[in-house]
Amino acid sequence: MDDVATCAQEIGPYLHTLRKILSVMGPQSSFQSSLKTLLKTLAEDHGMLRPHISIFDPETKHLKVSLTHAQMKNAQATYEPGQGITGQVFTTGQPVVVPVMKEHPAFLNKAFGRTEEELGKLAFVCVPVLSPNKDSEGAQEVIGTMSVDIPREPVDMLEAHCRFLEVVAGMIANQAAYLQEEIARQKHLIAQGLMAGSSDMDSEAPNIVASSKPMRLVLNQVRQVGPSRATVLLRGESGTGKELFAEAIHQASPRAEMPLVKLNCAALPSELVESELFGHQKGAFTGAVQNKKGLFELAHQGTLFLDEIGELSLSAQAKVLRAIQEQEIQRLGSEQTINVDVRVICATHQNLEEQVENGQFREDLYYRINVFPIFIPPLRERREDILPMAEHFLKVYAKEYSKDIKRVSTPAIELLNQYDWPGNVRELKNCLERAVLLCDESVIRTYHLPPTLQTAESSATDTNLSFCDAVAKFEQELLVDALKKAKGNMLQAARDLRVSYRIVNYKVKKYGLDAKKFSSSGRSKK
Numbered sequence: 046m047d048d049v050a051t052c053a054q055e056i057g058p059y060l061h062t063l064r065k066i067l068s069v070m071g072p073q074s075s076f077q078s079s080l081k082t083l084l085k086t087l088a089e090d091h092g093m094l095r096p097h098i099s100i101f102d103p104e105t106k107h108l109k110v111s112l113t114h115a116q117m118k119n120a121q122a123t124y125e126p127g128q129g130i131t132g133q134v135f136t137t138g139q140p141v142v143v144p145v146m147k148e149h150p151a152f153l154n155k156a157f158g159r160t161e162e163e164l165g166k167l168a169f170v171c172v173p174v175l176s177p178n179k180d181s182e183g184a185q186e187v188i189g190t191m192s193v194d195i196p197r198e199p200v201d202m203l204e205a206h207c208r209f210l211e212v213v214a215g216m217i218a219n220q221a222a223y224l225q226e227e228i229a230r231q232k233h234l235i236a237q238g239l240m241a242g243s244s245d246m247d248s249e250a251p252n253i254v255a256s257s258k259p260m261r262l263v264l265n266q267v268r269q270v271g272p273s274r275a276t277v278l279l280r281g282e283s284g285t286g287k288e289l290f291a292e293a294i295h296q297a298s299p300r301a302e303m304p305l306v307k308l309n310c311a312a313l314p315s316e317l318v319e320s321e322l323f324g325h326q327k328g329a330f331t332g333a334v335q336n337k338k339g340l341f342e343l344a345h346q347g348t349l350f351l352d353e354i355g356e357l358s359l360s361a362q363a364k365v366l367r368a369i370q371e372q373e374i375q376r377l378g379s380e381q382t383i384n385v386d387v388r389v390i391c392a393t394h395q396n397l398e399e400q401v402e403n404g405q406f407r408e409d410l411y412y413r414i415n416v417f418p419i420f421i422p423p424l425r426e427r428r429e430d431i432l433p434m435a436e437h438f439l440k441v442y443a444k445e446y447s448k449d450i451k452r453v454s455t456p457a458i459e460l461l462n463q464y465d466w467p468g469n470v471r472e473l474k475n476c477l478e479r480a481v482l483l484c485d486e487s488v489i490r491t492y493h494l495p496p497t498l499q500t501a502e503s504s505a506t507d508t509n510l511s512f513c514d515a516v517a518k519f520e521q522e523l524l525v526d527a528l529k530k531a532k533g534n535m536l537q538a539a540r541d542l543r544v545s546y547r548i549v550n551y552k553v554k555k556y557g558l559d560a561k562k563f564s565s566s567g568r569s570k571k
């Protein structure tokens with residue numbers, strides 16, 4: 046009887062957790078939120094640290110941490126099959142218990158950056174995650190691993206945790222398979238430029254600075270409308286943050302884990318926009334060599350962001366109206382109706398009311414998308430945001446370019462505050478990126494700001510440069526601008542500056558610039 050009681054005492058907490066996990070795995074919850082709850086439960090109920098699931102990407106043939114209930118140091122870390130404990134468990138399909146991380150030669154500590162002290166105090170348990178093999182009935186394949194850190198314990202206790210984790214991993218086979226598919230789907234959308242962000246399933250909500258009263262109001266509106274299904278119309282000048290707020294609305298909605306698909310209606314010729322939005326059947330028109338899904342289908346259960354909606358042709362407008370109202374679409378060249386569950390967010394900098402008056406924009410579509418309009422004021426009308434934003438972008442870029450820049454000098458702040466910012470937040474962001482690149486001190490000064498912001502006195506009062514130093518600064522500015530424009534291509538920069546490659550190469554070295562860094566900054570759209 047004593048043995049039974051001891052046994053019940055030992056397995057009681059495990060059973061309790063298993064019951065909890067089963068209760069969140071019902072059809073009512075999405076696979077991702079079930080998995081997240083599961084990891085949280087492991088941490089909270091069993092003191093397991095950094096519980097995480099790594100999934101194998103068949104395309105890159107690497108494993109990557111795809112969900113975790115912990116802060117990662119290196120979210121991009123990957124493991125080849127066989128590499129480290131994670132790679133070994135994946136390859137062999139057998140669990141591994143590491144009693145002390147520090148003492149195991151195969152323990153790589155790639156993703157979480159544990160300290161030396163932790164490595165000496167923690168054990169690691171990693172079990173395979175299996176899923177039914179699609180190609181062979183009854184068989185299973187390893188699609189990833191589930192791992193936890195555990196404060197050091199006797200080996201038989203660690204073994205018991207390991208058995209328990211194997212049971213848990215067995216329960217999540219289907220969810221893990223969905224996770225693998227979703228990662229592939231998101232990668233595909235990102236590669237096509239149809240979805241924002243990284244394929245990290247754990248990525249944070251967009252980083253928004255909103256100090257001024259009008260922007261706090263905008264944030265409130267985002268919070269109010271986010272969870273609903275309402276169509277939102279974001280209005281504001283170019284660069285005010287419409288796309289960023291569209292992302293925030295999507296993040297605040299129950300659709301957050303499904304795709305946010307974007308289309309800039311002005312970026313494609315009107316005849317292509319319809320095929321992009323609704324897809325086409327093979328042979329629908331010359332060049333339609335195979336069936337293609339449209340963005341409405343790709344955004345199913347997620348959100349579709351239509352930027353520059355005022356640029357849609359009248360024929361596309363009619364189809365978008367139908368898709369929003371009836372929740373169904375037809376691919377070009379097909380009679381078949383496809384049901385789509387898509388929330389639409391639109392944006393424009395144009396005067397849609399005027400376009401309705403002129404017959405360029407359908408009135409019924411205007412009313413349909415104008416259910417919840419949000420106006421984002423230009424930056425010059427909310428100057429309280431300038432300094433907090435400048436500080437925010439300074440931090441972002443100082444980190445990106447590994448520079449130890451602490452602050453913006455008072456005269457430089459004055460210049461930022463005086464300027465009218467016709468390009469709005471985008472211009473301010475670019476301005477800070479440039480300043481960080483140019484700055485080799487701990488403070489951003491007026492001469493690090495672009496000439497458009499400078500006034501004669503401002504640049505003179507702040508610097509006491511000799512003629513030679515001033516010329517050198519100016520030369521460096523020109524060089525940085527040219528390299529940014531040429532995305533780090535020194536040959537192109539030389540052509541633009543109309544000097545030889547040899548000179549550019551020499552100056553780049555002289556000023557200690559790294560041309561490669563400009564290629565990464567040039568990759569982002571804005």
Ligand SMILES: Nc1ncnc2c1ncn2[C@@H]1O[C@H](COP(=O)(O)OP(=O)(O)OP(=O)(O)O)[C@@H](O)[C@H]1O
Nearest residue numbers: 252253254282283284285286287288289470471571
């Ligand atoms: N409040 C904010 N906080 C932090 N970053 C912001 C903010 N507003 C805008 N940004 C940044 O400024 C840049 C421009 O914003 P965004 O692309 O959202 O503008 P937009 O209004 O959609 O422009 P366009 O109409 O030209 O497409 C982006 O890099 C965005 O992240």
